Amino acid sequence: MRIGIVCPYTWNVPGGVQQHIRDLAEALTALGHRVSVITPADDDAELPPYAVSAGRAVPVPYNGSVARLAFGFLSAGRVRRWINEGGFDVLHVHEPAAPSLGLLACWAADGPIVGTFHASYEKSRVVSVTAPILQSALEKITGRIAVSEAARTTLVEHLGGDAVLIPNGVATERYAMAEPLPGWQGRGDGAREDGGALGFLGRMDEPRKGLQVLLRAFEILGRERPGLRLLLAGPGDADDVAARVSPELRDRVVVLGMVSEEDKVRAYHSVDVFVAPNLGGESFGIVLAEAMSAGAPILASDIEAFDRVLRGGRAGALFPAGDERALAAAAGELLDDPARRKQLSAEARAAVRAYDWSSVARDVLRVYETVAIGDAGVVESGLGA
Amino acid sequence: MSYDWIIDVLFWIAVVFLVGVYVSWRATRLDRLHVRVETARAALDAALVRRAAAALELAASRLLDPAASLVLATAAHEARTADAENREFAESDLSRALRAVVDQPGFAGTLAARGDGDGKSVLDELSSAAAKVAYARRFYNDAVAQARIARRKLLIRILPLAGRAPLPGFFEIDDDPPGI
Numbered sequence: 001m002r003i004g005i006v007c008p009y010t011w012n013v014p015g016g017v018q019q020h021i022r023d024l025a026e027a028l029t030a031l032g033h034r035v036s037v038i039t040p041a042d043d044d045a046e047l048p049p050y051a052v053s054a055g056r057a058v059p060v061p062y063n064g065s066v067a068r069l070a071f072g073f074l075s076a077g078r079v080r081r082w083i084n085e086g087g088f089d090v091l092h093v094h095e096p097a098a099p100s101l102g103l104l105a106c107w108a109a110d111g112p113i114v115g116t117f118h119a120s121y122e123k124s125r126v127v128s129v130t131a132p133i134l135q136s137a138l139e140k141i142t143g144r145i146a147v148s149e150a151a152r153t154t155l156v157e158h159l160g161g162d163a164v165l166i167p168n169g170v171a172t173e174r175y176a177m178a179e180p181l182p183g184w185q186g187r188g189d190g191a192r193e194d195g196g197a198l199g200f201l202g203r204m205d206e207p208r209k210g211l212q213v214l215l216r217a218f219e220i221l222g223r224e225r226p227g228l229r230l231l232l233a234g235p236g237d238a239d240d241v242a243a244r245v246s247p248e249l250r251d252r253v254v255v256l257g258m259v260s261e262e263d264k265v266r267a268y269h270s271v272d273v274f275v276a277p278n279l280g281g282e283s284f285g286i287v288l289a290e291a292m293s294a295g296a297p298i299l300a301s302d303i304e305a306f307d308r309v310l311r312g313g314r315a316g317a318l319f320p321a322g323d324e325r326a327l328a329a330a331a332g333e334l335l336d337d338p339a340r341r342k343q344l345s346a347e348a349r350a351a352v353r354a355y356d357w358s359s360v361a362r363d364v365l366r367v368y369e370t371v372a373i374g375d376a377g378v379v380e381s382g383l384g385a
Numbered sequence: 386m387s388y389d390w391i392i393d394v395l396f397w398i399a400v401v402f403l404v405g406v407y408v409s410w411r412a413t414r415l416d417r418l419h420v421r422v423e424t425a426r427a428a429l430d431a432a433l434v435r436r437a438a439a440a441l442e443l444a445a446s447r448l449l450d451p452a453a454s455l456v457l458a459t460a461a462h463e464a465r466t467a468d469a470e471n472r473e474f475a476e477s478d479l480s481r482a483l484r485a486v487v488d489q490p491g492f493a494g495t496l497a498a499r500g501d502g503d504g505k506s507v508l509d510e511l512s513s514a515a516a517k518v519a520y521a522r523r524f525y526n527d528a529v530a531q532a533r534i535a536r537r538k539l540l541i542r543i544l545p546l547a548g549r550a551p552l553p554g555f556f557e558i559d560d561d562p563p564g565i
Binding site (some may be wrong): 160363383 | 414423431516517526527
């Protein structure tokens with residue numbers, strides 16, 4: 001298929017939507033489809049061969065924060081020309097409700113249009129006021145996708161109608177192989193002479209991520225196992241975390257703070273057991289999926305989302321959420337049982353394949369095929385429509 | 386002596402023109418929604434036909450036991466031949482029959498191993514067809530919901546902008562796909 005994808009935000013600025021589009025475009029290309037992405041980009045930005053620039057985005061205050069958006073006659077003209085020359089079978093617009101290229105593309109095109117909604121927010125006045133303006137453009141979208149249950153709720157509340165749910169994918173290969181961080185052994189196959197290591201990744205100052213449960217469990221485990229170390233990564237204040245650990249255990253708790261993407265992958269490969277002690281509020285658990293892709297043996301709280309992703313405990317051990325004693329006991333068992341760790345690692349790698357981008361791309365492709373019946377394709381819309 | 390009346394006339398001509406443009410724009414939007422409903426309905430019908438065909442193919446593949454084949458073939462046939470009134474029930478029954486057959490423990494693995502890869506291709510086709518029914522139905526109901534909202538607007542009710550197009554109805558079935 002010839003697929004035109006519209007990115008609303010500047011390509012080279014890191015962001016969830018941009019990453020999503022990059023991964024999707026590459027997965028679709030790998031399946032043999034022809035993909036073109038139009039996106040705002042800075043003049044000197046390097047774009048991949050499949051991407052086309054629609055000009056620079058300007059920072060403007062929108063919906064309570066400053067967003068970099070592309071609009072105006074120049075951008076509109078470029079979108080129109082791209083649609084006209086592209087001869088697409090289907091047009092895939094991301095975040096079409098943002099006043100950027102997505103909205104312009106809806107305006108300029110007729111035919112099979114798929115829209116993916118990423119954002120979720122509480123009912124806001126801004127959106128209620130702008131809804132009638134958006135409506136006439138968004139009415140043209142023939143297939144709507146939401147990336148999360150929250151995004152879908154937002155969409156339904158603000159704009160009515162419905163959407164299918166296709167969650168974000170995980171680029172599992174990116175996590176599959178890596179050297180452990182310097183000073184860490186990485187997971188071994190045998191029993192650990194040095195006591196082993198536990199790992200955690202996530203916001204350290206967000207109680208729902210459950211770091212406090214893990215720290216309490218380490219108070220028990222650290223005393224039982226003199227060599228055991230704890231590796232913590234994620235945004236948050238390192239001194240603040242250290243203050244929450246007993247002085248005699250403090251030198252065995254290593255706080256990395258914010259890490260680069262590359263070091264994050266290496267962190268997953270540095271520990272014997274990866275712990276996800278979240279107390280709730282996770283719809284999917286991207287961190288868990290990354291750890292699974294890295295093949296880390298996982299010990300997670302038994303909240304619903306984790307139970308589902310870990311296949312009821314087969315692809316990772318579960319403990320009752322918030323219970324540090326159960327966490328300590330389960331972690332101890334795993335540390336003493338290399339065979340079980342190896343088995344969990346293999347099961348995790350297998351289970352996470354369902355969340356790989358190739359599976360997501362397959363589902364998105366089914367959406368394309370559903371809306372693109374007939375062979376009229378996407379055409380330029382008359383002015384003022 | 387003044388030309389005030391000319392200004393007045395020009396003003397009213399402009400007002401009438403602008404109202405005309407607005408009404409025509411609203412009519413275009415409504416028409417586009419109706420077209421979207423029809424296209425979505427065609428896509429849904431195509432997806433349902435394809436799913437029934439995939440179910441029949443599986444039933445006729447000689448890869449299943451005869452009882453399971455019979456269950457699938459009957460449900461697929463009922464879904465294909467149901468009249469408008471019973472269509473939704475028959476399609477829901479087909480969804481249930483598919484789940485009953487495919488969700489048996491070890492089904493996918495056993496079938497994939499049979500018939501030199503035929504089993505796998507039939508199963509892939511069925512999985513894709515079932516997923517597309519769910520997508521197509523969502524998109525159709527989404528279009529219907531928006532068309533119905535538009536039809537309730539004051540302007541559309543006062544002026545006969547909807548023409549004789551019937552108010553579209555939702556398509557409600559159980560379309561949970563089997564876990565392949």
